Amino acid sequence: MRALLFFLSRQESLKHLILRFGPFRRAAWRFVAGEKLEDAIRAARAANAAGMRASLDLLGENVHSKEGAVRARAEVVAMLDTIRAEAVDCNVSVKLTQLGLDLDPEFCFQNLREIVRHAAELGNFIRVDMEDSRYTERTLELVHRVRAEHENVGAVIQAYLRRSEADVRRLLEARTRIRLCKGAYLEPETVAFKHKRDTDENFVRLMQRVLASGVYHGIATHDPAMIRATQEYAAAGRIPKGAFEFQMLYGVRRDLQRRLVAEGYNMRIYIPYGRQWYPYFMRRLAERPANLGFVLRNLFRD
Numbered sequence: 022m023r024a025l026l027f028f029l030s031r032q033e034s035l036k037h038l039i040l041r042f043g044p045f046r047r048a049a050w051r052f053v054a055g056e057k058l059e060d061a062i063r064a065a066r067a068a069n070a071a072g073m074r075a076s077l078d079l080l081g082e083n084v085h086s087k088e089g090a091v092r093a094r095a096e097v098v099a100m101l102d103t104i105r106a107e108a109v110d111c112n113v114s115v116k117l118t119q120l121g122l123d124l125d126p127e128f129c130f131q132n133l134r135e136i137v138r139h140a141a142e143l144g145n146f147i148r149v150d151m152e153d154s155r156y157t158e159r160t161l162e163l164v165h166r167v168r169a170e171h172e173n174v175g176a177v178i179q180a181y182l183r184r185s186e187a188d189v190r191r192l193l194e195a196r197t198r199i200r201l202c203k204g205a206y207l208e209p210e211t212v213a214f215k216h217k218r219d220t221d222e223n224f225v226r227l228m229q230r231v232l233a234s235g236v237y238h239g240i241a242t243h244d245p246a247m248i249r250a251t252q253e254y255a256a257a258g259r260i261p262k263g264a265f266e267f268q269m270l271y272g273v274r275r276d277l278q279r280r281l282v283a284e285g286y287n288m289r290i291y292i293p294y295g296r297q298w299y300p301y302f303m304r305r306l307a308e309r310p311a312n313l314g315f316v317l318r319n320l321f322r323d
C-alpha cells in the first residue's frame with residue numbers, strides 16, 4: 022500500500038484525475054491549511070493562541086521552469102512580509118526543488134540566499150526541508166553555503182538515512198540549527214534503514230547528539246517513544262525545556278501537541294498551504310495508510 026501511494030504521488034497524469042475526486046480533496050484539508058496564504062495565517066494564529074509556534078510551507082516541489090522558481094521565491098518573500106505585518110509567531114520552511122534545484126543549483130542558491138537575506142532583515146528564520154535522497158548532498162551543500170553568510174537558516178536531517186550521523190556532525194561544527202525527523206520518502210535499502218527499529222535507534226542517537234550541542238534544534242516526530250526518549254535525555258542532562266522545540270505536522274496528533282504544551286515544552290506546527298498539495302498529501306497517506314479512512318469517510322458523506 023505504501024509503495025502504491027508513493028507511486029501515485031509521482032503520476033502527473035493520474036494526479037489530475039484524482040484531484041477532481043471531491044472526497045479526496047476534502048480529506049486533504051485535514052493536513053493542509055487551505056489554498057491561500059490567508060488560510061495559513063489563520064491556522065498559524067490559531068496555533069499561537071494555543072501556545073504553539075508555526076512554520077509555514079508554500080506547497081510545491083520540482084518546478085519545471087526558472088519562471089516557476091522565481092514565482093515561488095517572490096511568494097515566499099511576500100509571505101515573510103505578511104508574517105511580519107500580521108505579527109504571527111511563525112517562521113518559514115522551503116523546498117529547494119521549488120526554488121530550481123533540478124534546473125540549476127547556482128540559480129537555486131541565489132533564490133535561497135535572497136529569501137534568507139530577506140528573512141534576516143525581518144528577524145525571521147528559514148528552514149530548508151529535506152527531500153528524497155537524490156537531493157540530500159546538494160541541499161546540505163547549499164545550506165552550508167548560505168549559513169556561512171547568514172545565521173537564520175537551518176537544515177533537516179532524516180534519521181532513516183545511513184549518512185545522517187556524518188551530516189549531523191558537519192552541521193553541528195557550523196552550529197547550524199537542525200530539524201530532526203525520521204524521513205518521509207521511499208528510499209532504497211542502500212541509502213536508508215529498512216526497519217523501523219533501526220530508524221528509531223538512529224533517531225535517538227542523533228537526538229542525543231543534537232540536544233547535547235547547546236544549539237536550538239527541532240525534534241520533529243509524533244512518535245510517543247521518540248518523544249519520551251527526548252524528554253528523558255533532556256531531563257537527565259539538565260537540558261532546559263526551552264533549549265529545544267518539538268515539531269509536529271498540522272492535523273496530526275493534536276492531542277499530543279496540546280499535552281506537550283501543557284507540560285511546558287516548546288511546540289512548532291508545520292503548516293502547509295497552497296494549490297500544489299497533492300504530493301504532500303500522498304506522503305501523509307503513505308506514512309499511515311490508515312489515513313485512507315479519511316478519504317473513505319468523505320466518500321460516504323457525499
Ligand code: FDA
Nearest residue numbers: 150151202203204205241242243244268269270291305308
Ligand atoms: P511514525 O511514522 O513512527 O509515527 C508515529 C505515530 O505518529 C503514528 O503511530 C501516528 O499516531 C502518528 N502519525 C505519524 N504520521 C502520521 C500521519 N501522516 N497521519 C496521522 N498520524 C500520523 N520528512 C522529510 O523527509 N523531510 C522533511 O523536511 C520533513 N519535515 C517534517 C517537519 C515536521 C514538523 C514533521 C513533524 C515531520 C516532517 N517530516 C519530514 C516527516 C517525517 O519524516 C515523518 O515522515 C513523519 O513525521 C512521520 O514520522 P513520525 O516521527 O511521526 O513517526
